[in-house]
Amino acid sequence: MARVGVVTFPGSNCDADMRRAVQETDGLEAVALWHKEADLQGVDAVILPGGFSYGDYLRCGAMARLSPVMQAVTEFANAGGPVLGVCNGFQILCEAGLLPGALVRNRDLRFVCDRVRVVVSRTTPFTNVSDGVLTLPIAHGEGCWVADPSQLQALDDAGQLLFRYVTEDGTRGDNPNGSLRDVAGVCNAQGNVVGLMPHPERACRPALKGIDGQLFFAHLARSLA
């Protein structure tokens, strides 16, 4: 049984949902990690869940980056451990410099809660290039991904622009928040650190009208097996 740490920051509000999604995946066990502790308890993967860590004050994810647990997560990631950041977790990974770019306010300056479609460009511990078009929920006010224009092409060429918002048939970009190149999520050069705005943990049961989120956890279980 692979052990997956789910970090709770003050203000996290998708941590319980994330633990449940992990727990309900064959081969995975969820371990609750607390932001004040630098010990990752020997977990095999780490997930930073969504929410409003530190109220999203200053910039989303800016304060969470400073917590003791993030020092340990940074070491874990640099050693090649799989790390997933969802929504606020994605913002934290960008602020911590573990992922390229930054997330700023949505183009229309409003929070958006909806369903989107995304395509995946690369195989990582959490994704597979053959995943096709995934339907996932989003819920964020600051999901517009931006990066230094001079680095953008290189990131794209390296497959680091991991998720893109697309139309239903997967042919064109369809962007809910104004992010560059319709980016919904990115990964680091090695591919072990992944961040995205959509919420896979909210799409893991038929009762919630969507199960595409299960793929993320199934891929993780396989890669850790």
Next chain:
Amino acid sequence: MSFSDDVIRAQGLTLDEYAQAVEGLGRVPTWAELGVIGAMWSEHCSYKSSRVHLARLHTTGPQVAVGPGENAGAVRIGQGLCAVFKMESHNHPSYIEPYQGAATGVGGILRDVFTMGARPIAAMNALRFGRWEHPKTRHLLNGVVAGIGGYGNCFGVPTVGGNLSFHTAYDGNCLVNAFALGIAAEDRIFLGTASGVGNPVVYVGAKTGRDGIHGATMASDVFDDATADNRPTVQVGDPFREKLLLEACLELMQEDCIVGIQDMGAAGLTSASVEMASRGGTGLVLNLDCVPARESGMTPYDFLLSESQERMLLVAKPGMEPRVAEVFAKWDLDAVVIGHVTDDSVWRCTWHGDEVCALPVGLLADDAPKYHRPCERPESLAAMQVVPDVRCSDPGADLLALLTSPDGCHRGWVWRQYDHEVGAGTVAGPGGDAAVVEVPGTDIRLAMTVDCTARHVLLEPKVGALGVIAEAARNLACVGATPLAATDCLNFGSPERTDVAWQLSESVDGLTIGCKAFDLPIISGNVSLYNASAGSAILPTPMVGAVGKLAPGVVVPRSAFPRAGMTVAVLGRPPSHGVGASLWLTHTVGRDAGTPPPVDLSAENALHAAVRALIAQEMVSTVHDVFEGGIAVALAECCMAETVGLVGTTPGSEDVAGRLFGEDHGRVIVAWEHSDDAAIRRVCGDVPVHVIGTTGGDHLALDGVVNVRVSALRVAHRNALKTFAEDVHAVSG
């Protein structure tokens, strides 16, 4: 010391009330005491004009675990659990500062729920604004919606439903009613009681600033021009801190540390402590020097009347203070002992060693003034109830007009700004008749809806208010749920006007009839009076939030047609009321007219039972009730979601407007693919089933008089609110 008449009135007291206080006290109050009496005797805290009416509400039933009177009500949902819920108004603060007013309204209602030991799992909100043409409407709508989202999204509770409408009567006084529901184990519900002489009184949460001083008295004042400058009263919400407060409170409640706990809402520390002592039949001593202060130079008056947010008061078991402090420290929150429980039924406060308040708890609570204000049916009503003689010459154009009108257009612009899926338990979010959420860790699912068609209440309050309950119960039935209980928020004008007092009284009677008939006891609620501006009252708006439970395993139907090839029928008697009180009539003649449709209690109940049975047996896949805008609007809504056409014939008389746009109760649209008519009729028993037609094609065509392209309706319906709200003038920094 003595106070001038102006000073007394500025505290919200009449001179008679002041005399009553002096007599009860046997002396003249101190300055701080005067402020405390003013706040506790305000309409908002004392319910002095509404208590006589509230006593008539239907509040009991075997399912009720905690009825009105506590921070929130609790109803049993099985497996040893209770749903704890309440609805509350934040109308006046939202008018002054829409973002913060609405945000702190959400924060307040969430605190009411988790104070009881319940983790919030769903929120809803009911909003009323002035007409679109009014210069403030757009600004208020944008600010309020952003504020509700800003607080609820960050706190992490899904906002799963609500209710929104616009009317010129709310031009100078918007309504913001927030609902929250949480889950607690029945044997671990915490009440706001101070008992156990000597037990420590602990202050937890955020520090106290000068925010919102006199919010309670303000909520009891009619707006006038001076109010726009009522600046020091704005409270700012901190949803992040409230989330920490939630986690700390729930963690502490796992242990045996707490005797009683209460959130600090209107009239802050004063009201929380007095109410706790009153419920416990005790007294309290509070040392105001110990209250954590955010600003320097604060006086006892400030500490007592501040409405700073995200604060709670609790009475701990003896010796548990260190454990309380430890749990709160884990969540980076203050917990400070500020006093203890006494046995003399006197509420005392000390400051720098002096006693600055010593007021009998009874004087502040039970013995507060109570009024039975004179009620009188307004003579003007008879003229309003006459239905003007108007024809419907182009029903297709009228349908489009209704679907793009402020009250008929799509609400998606609102709920896209609310996280309605956090918690990963939202089975049916906004957009249907009622929302459905899972109770975490169980197979229990709850349905909830918030409703009030104030136009109907205005035109005959008792009938209209009964209709509100019928509509709420019907919305629950449409997702397969059986009613459990309800909460209400009674928004009215000044009770000192005889017509308003009559509206209030009649509305309570109507609610009571409905609550008894549909087994929806009111377990909590709130009254907001003095909603008026420039001398004119708002529409009488008895908002109701109703909660029901789904049978295990039931598949929740959709409220729209999924595809072509479905048979569509309407259940219930053909409409006979005509266009009285309808949205169509208001739209056509520019004023509210006619009488509201009556409710046939037994027919309505039979209909709900039939709908639930059809859903339970999975015989229908679409269910949507017919109400505002009539059957034409309801069918159009069913068609627009997936852009599915329908050709059909609706039941009813020759009168086209009444048939298509009349708002008779007791009707529900259903659609099926694999059942047959006979089987449906068998389940429905005495409830009439009228087959309308079959879905398919691009058009909605009804009765040979309506023929419109569904895609065109859909675009217009969906864009109307966004176009209005996001007009460039609305942008704010």
Next chain:
Amino acid sequence: MTAFVTVMLRPGILDPQGLAIADGLAGLGHKGVQSVRVGKVFEIALDDADNVQERVTQMAKDLLANPVIEDFTVEVR
């Protein structure tokens, strides 16, 4: 011509963001921070130089500052 409008919360109005930032700075080992208050600044580029102070003040009143909870200052450079 450029004008800067600085908008701050009025004294006494709760600034949860400022509180959180002050805590964050202390957590990073920055000593001696008494308090942090957070405001907004608007950098406004104008076509012309007529009456800038007056016009921008009006803009602040109309849109940039919320008089219920905020104060503002205008600076022209």
Next chain:
Amino acid sequence: MTAFVTVMLRPGILDPQGLAIADGLAGLGHKGVQSVRVGKVFEIALDDADNVQERVTQMAKDLLANPVIEDFTVEVR
């Protein structure tokens, strides 16, 4: 001792709020607005006056600004 840190989005980073405000000002009839950029200002009250410029610059680097998207200036008054 009070220091002010002003944080602005770097040139080239889209500022939707600035665009919306420029539109809003035009909509309200304010003429001649070329562009608006929105930034943040932090008013930091310090216990003492030692090395303020340097310490506050460090605070900005550590926390207040994100160098990927923002530039900052420090002013001590």
